[in-house]
Amino acid sequence: MSLYQEKWNELADIKAELAERDWFMGTSGNLSIKITNEPLEFLVTASGKDKRKRTAEDFLHVNSEGEKIEETHLKPSAETLLHKEIYQKTNAGCSLHVHTVANNVISELYYQDFEVVFKGQELIKAFDLWEEDAELSIPIITNHADISVLAREFGRHIKSDKGAVLIHNHGITAWGRTGFEAKKILEACEFLFQYQLSLLQINKFSRGGVLS
Numbered sequence: 001m002s003l004y005q006e007k008w009n010e011l012a013d014i015k016a017e018l019a020e021r022d023w024f025m026g027t028s029g030n031l032s033i034k035i036t037n038e039p040l041e042f043l044v045t046a047s048g049k050d051k052r053k054r055t056a057e058d059f060l061h062v063n064s065e066g067e068k069i070e071e072t073h074l075k076p077s078a079e080t081l082l083h084k085e086i087y088q089k090t091n092a093g094c095s096l097h098v099h100t101v102a103n104n105v106i107s108e109l110y111y112q113d114f115e116v117v118f119k120g121q122e123l124i125k126a127f128d129l130w131e132e133d134a135e136l137s138i139p140i141i142t143n144h145a146d147i148s149v150l151a152r153e154f155g156r157h158i159k160s161d162k163g164a165v166l167i168h169n170h171g172i173t174a175w176g177r178t179g180f181e182a183k184k185i186l187e188a189c190e191f192l193f194q195y196q197l198s199l200l201q202i203n204k205f206s207r208g209g210v211l212s
């Protein structure tokens, strides 16, 4: 099997798993996987598709600038520039972007801090934070309408081969050296967001006297 086909299948399988979680509401979300380093080439989801469906037109082959390098009527994801930033700045091999209610609400709640911080949570170990007092900070950036402005701001927060950035009232992009690692980071983030929202709800009720 060619490297291209191998990477296609890997990304299609990841897409199917995220679809099972219902993380592609209203055609949102986009995914990419690196094929080669030199020259930098990757597969990225076609724009505007229902990403829950598995079809032969799901991904396009693009170059280091995120421009298509195959004959096709398909358009690369509107957010291809964000994926490109990751591959240009790190050794990441896969990047996953999803919109969920939990990541949107967290991005709204902590937007004024430009980050959401997790501490004392087992799942921050997904980011290789092993110390007992370790803290995970996930940056929150403005959802600029101009994608090149968004990509530039996003790029400022790409500091390692794996990581995650929240875009205010939009979604999250998570990446890792492999597809497995990118998915692990994404799932860990979504777990932490859901935990935080549940805790805030319980605190609200108990502090408000409903449970106390």
Ligand SMILES: CSC[C@@H](O)[C@@H](O)C(=O)COP(=O)(O)O
Residues within 6 Å of the ligand: 026, 027, 028, 029, 030, 045, 046, 047, 048, 049, 076, 077, 078, 079, 097
């Ligand atoms: C209508 S979904 C929101 C889109 O504007 C975008 O944020 C998104 O995630 C999907 O865009 P796409 O061009 O299909 O990759």
Ligand SMILES: [Zn+2]
Residues within 6 Å of the ligand: 028, 029, 030, 079, 097, 099, 170, 171
């Ligand atoms: Zn998006």
